[in-house]
Amino acid sequence: MGQVEATTQREIEAGPEEVFAALADYSGTRQKLLPEQFSEYEVREGGKGEGTLVHWKLQATEKRIRDILFAVTEPTAGQLVETDQNSSMVTTWTVTPAGEGRSKVVTTTTWNGAGGIGGFFERTFAPKGLNRIYDAVLTRLAGEVEGAAK
Numbered sequence: 001m002g003q004v005e006a007t008t009q010r011e012i013e014a015g016p017e018e019v020f021a022a023l024a025d026y027s028g029t030r031q032k033l034l035p036e037q038f039s040e041y042e043v044r045e046g047g048k049g050e051g052t053l054v055h056w057k058l059q060a061t062e063k064r065i066r067d068i069l070f071a072v073t074e075p076t077a078g079q080l081v082e083t084d085q086n087s088s089m090v091t092t093w094t095v096t097p098a099g100e101g102r103s104k105v106v107t108t109t110t111w112n113g114a115g116g117i118g119g120f121f122e123r124t125f126a127p128k129g130l131n132r133i134y135d136a137v138l139t140r141l142a143g144e145v146e147g148a149a150k
Contacts, residue, residue, distance in 0.1 A: 042054070053069065
């Protein structure tokens with residue numbers, strides 16, 4: 001087994017506080033950001049940042065569906081860490097200033113991949129697919145907060 005990592009980022013024309021608030025709003029904004037690969041979205045506890053417990057299914061490929069139950073923490077300012085209670089998957093969202101009224105959002109997802117030849121293919125192709133999915137989330141996030149900032 002090896003660790004698999006997928007990272008994507010985007011600069012957004014809105015302040016870091018506003019961007020972070022939108023990402024941390026699991027009971028409102030966050031669900032609107034999810035593309036068609038996500039289903040069965042449900043906030044089970046909390047709903048705003050630290051202490052939130054949120055469930056969804058992620059269909060990464062035609063045959064691969066992950067049942068995810070994320071526990072959310074905020075270890076540092078501008079950072080949300082979503083730790084899956086059903087697997088080794090951890091997604092970290094980091095929002096930092098990127099100039100006047102701009103933010104940089106980086107999302108990194110890691111998990112323990114399979115061994116052998118299956119693990120090779122997972123490490124090679126899974127990050128690309130996950131990056132496409134999270135790029136869509138970041139595009140929707142930009143649309144949500146950039147429109148509100150103007």
